Amino acid sequence: MFDAIVIGSGMSGGIAAKELCERGLKVLVLERGNEVRHRQDYQDMVMPWDMPNAMMVNEEELARDYGVQRECYAVNSLTKQFFVKDSEHPYTTPEDKPFAWIRGYHTGGRSLMWGRQSYRLSAMDFEANARDGHGSDWPIRYEDLAPWYSHVESFIGVSGSAEGLDQLPDGDFLPPFEFNDGEAMFAAAVAAHFDGRKVIPARVANLREARDHHRAMGRTQCQVRSICERGCSFGAYHSSLSTSLPAAFATGNLTLVHDAIVDSIEHDPATNRVTGVKVIDRVTKARTTYQANIIFSCASTIGTAAILLNSRSEAFPRGLANSSDQVGRNLMDHLYQLLTVGIYPNGPDSYYFGRKPGSMYIPRYRNLPGQEREAFLRGFGFQGGFFRTGGASTAIGQLGIGEGLKAGPRQLGPWLSYLGGFGEVLPNPDNRVTLSTTETDQWGIPIPHIAAEFGPNEFAMIDRIMEDGRAMVEAAGGTVLFQKSDPGKFGLGIHEMGTARMGVDPANSVLGQWNQAHDVPNLFITDGAAMASSGCQNPSLTYMALSARAADAAVSMMAEGVL
Amino acid sequence: MLQLADLDRRALLARTLALVGASAAASACQTLDAVAPLEAGADGGLSARQMATLRAAAGRIIPQTDTAGAIEAGVPERFAGLLAAWASPASRTALVAVIDRIDALPGGGLPFAVLPAARQHELLAAFDAEAMRPSGTFVLAFPSTRELPVDPDYARFKDLVVALYYMSQPAMTEELRYVHVPGRWDPSIPVTPETRPWGETVTI
DSSP states (O other), rough: EEEEEEEEOOOHHHHHHHHHHHTOOEEEESSSSOOOTTTTTOOTTSOOSSSSGGGEEEEEEEEHHHHGGGSSOOOTTTTTTSOOOTTTTTBOOOSSBBOOOOOOTTTTTTTTTTTOOOOOHHHHHHHHHHHOOOOOOOOHHHHHHHHHHHHHHHHHOOOOOOOOOOOOOSSSSSSOOOOOOHHHHHHHHHHSSTTTTTEOOOSSOOOSSSOOOHTTOOOOOOOOOGGGGGGOOOOOOOIIIIIIIIHHHHTTTTEEEEEEEEEEEEETTTTEEEEEEEEEEETTTOEEEEEEEEEEOOOHHHHHHHHTOOOSSSSSSTTOTTTOOOTSSSBOHHHHEEEEEEEETTOEEEEEESSSOEEEEEESSSOOSSSOOOSSSSSSSEEEEEEEEOOOOHHOOOOOOOOHHHHHGSOOOEEEEEEEEOOOOOOOSSEEEEEEEEEEETTTTTEEEEOOOOOOOHHHHHHHHHHHHHHHHTTTTEEEEEEEOSSSOTTHHHHTTOOOOSSOTTSOOOHHHBBBSOOOOOOEEGGGOSSSSOOOSSSSSHHHHHHHHHHHHHHHHHHOOOO | OOOOGOOOOHHHHHHHHHHHHTTSSSSSSOOOOOOOOOOOOOOOOOOOHHHHHHHHHHHHHHHSSSOTTTTTHHHHHHHHHHHHHHHHHHHHHHHHHHHHHHHHHHTTOOOOSOOOHHHHHHHHHHHHHTTTSSEEEEEETTTEEEEEEOOOHHHHHHHHHHHHHHHHIIIIISSSSSSSOOSSSEEEOOOTTTOOOOOOOOOO
C-alpha cells in the first residue's frame, strides 16, 4: 500500500512524483515501458562517423515497425529505441481522419526526446474559453498557475529572455542563447516593419548556465551540441530522467516499477474513492494490483483517456470519472508543419560557433485584446530557425560531379530561415478517443480509436499564418523559397491534449481547479488530458506546473483529512 | 559571399528541403550523424566488378583534391554496408541497377572501372547532366514537394555517395569543420578565408 500512485514516469509523472515525494508521501510510479538509465543508455558521445547506417533506420524495419513514428523528425538509428514500435502498439482511426500518435514508452517517456520549447500560457489563454464560448471555462486563471510556472522553471532550468509581453509571460529564466547575426537581422526587420511584433530567443529547457541546485543534481551547463533527443550525458536539458526522477529518488520515498501497463483503475462505490491500479506486466503478462490512497494519472493524454474509459463500473458505466461524458473528447493538438522557407542573399557576413538547442520564437500577435478581430478566433506563434547554408546539404540534389561539386560545400552560403506556424486548435467534443469494441492489444486491453480533424477556425488561421510568414521574410530582405500550407496530420504536432479537461462545471468537464476529478476526489490528472484549451504555446511547461500545483494541493487535502 | 544569382534555384531548393526536413519543428541548429564502420563481409552482395564500378563512380563524384575524396574516405565500403544493413530489397535493386548502368557507359569496350579517370569523369558528368534534369514531376517530400529528376534512382545513388562522404571523418574534420562538444555558444564569429562550414546531418 502506497500513499500515492503516479501512472507514468514522463513529463507530468516525473514532476508529480518529485513533488509528492518531497512532501513525505511514499510514492509508486508505474511506467509501462522498459527502463532507460540516465547516461548509460544514451548514445550522445558516439562520434558521427561511428554511427550506424548514416543514422538511417533500416528501411524494412522502418516500414514494418515504425510506420507512424517515422513521421517524426526525431526518429533515426540512434533514437529509435525511444519510440514505440507501432507494430506492437496499434490504434485505429477513421480512414478520412488520419492521426499521427508519436510516443515513446520507457523511463521518462517523451521527456527524453522533446523539443524543450517551454512557454507559459497567459491570462488571455486561460480566459479564452469563457470569452468565446468554445470549450469549458478553465477553473483557474494565470495568477493561480504563475507561482508554479516559476517553481518548475527554476527546478528544470529554462533559458530565455524577459520580453514584457502579456500574451507570453516572462519566466524564471536562465540567460538566453543569444541570436546569431542572421536572427538579429531578422528580429530587427520584423520589429521595424510590424508594430508590436517581436522575434525572441526560443525559450528552451536547456541549462544555458547551471545553478547550484542543478549542479547538486549532477547536471552541468549545455554543451551546445543540439543532439538532445539522444539523451544528454551532461544532464544539460530537462527530462524526467535527468531531473525529476533523481530528485524524487533522493527523498527515499520513490518506488519505480517498469514494464507496468495499467489496464484500469479500481473504484470503490461505497466510499467513492479510487483504491488501486490494475497492472499487466509488459513482458510476462502477469497481473498485479497496486493500492494507494491517491492516484495521479500522468499517462499522457490518450493513455489517460484509455485508462479511464477502460475502467467502467456500475457507478461509471461510461468510464471512470466520466459522468460528464467528456472523457476522451475535446482532443486537441496544434496546427503544425505550416512552413515558410526564405533565403537571404544579402545577410551578414559572419558565422557562429556551436549548435544551440533553440533558435527563435515569434509570440502570438493576432487577436490580442484591443486589436481588430481576425477572420478566426485565438491565435498562433512561430518557431523558427536561421542559419548559414554550406556544407553537405549544399551538394545534395546538386547537378554536376567532381571538383566543381566538391567546391560548393566548403563555402559558406547565404542565410536561410524557416518559420513554422503553431496554431491553436479549438476544443471540439467530436474530436475524441474511444476504445475499440473489437480489437485488443497483445495485453488484452482494447486499443484506442482516435477520430479527430481540424475545423473551420483552424483552416481560417492557416491563410494568415502563410501570409504573415511571407511578409516577414520579405521585410527582412529575403526571398520565399517555398511554403507548405497544408498542416501536418492531427497529432504530428506531438502536443495532443484535452481528453479529461479541467472546467468549472462538472456537467461539461472532468477535473476541477486542483486537477482533481469532479466525480472522484482522490483521482488527479495532470498530463495533457487536463487541458481545457490548447493555446498556441508548447504545452509541456504547463503540464509540469499543473502537476506540481496539484501534488501540493493533494498533499494539503490529505493533511487536512479531506482525502 | 555567394550571390543568389550564382545559385541554381532548383538545386538550392533541394538543399533547403534536405535541411528543413531534418529539423523543421526543432531548432535551427544541426544535429550530427555519420556512418557505420563496414562490418566484415558486409559488401552488400556486390560483385567485384560492381564494387569496382561503385568505387570509381564515387571517386569521380567526389574526387581527391587537397583533401580526401570519397574513395579515401571509405565511401564505397560504407555504401556497400548500407546496401547490406539499411536498404530494402527494392532500394537495393534500384541502387545496384544504377551501378550497372554506370558500368555500361560507353567506354570503347572497356568497363567503366578501368577507364582513365579523365574519361570516367567525362562519361559520368554527361550521364549526370542528363539524369539530373528536372522532370516536371513533383512528389510529396516532407516538408514540401520535390521535383524529381528524370532519373530519380541515379539521384538517390549520388545523394547517398555525397552524404556518406560528408559524414565521414575526413570530410567532417578536413573538408568541413566539426567539434563534437562545442562547449560554448558564440553567436557571431568573423568569416575568414580559412572558415569552413560546420559538418551537419544530411537527410537523404
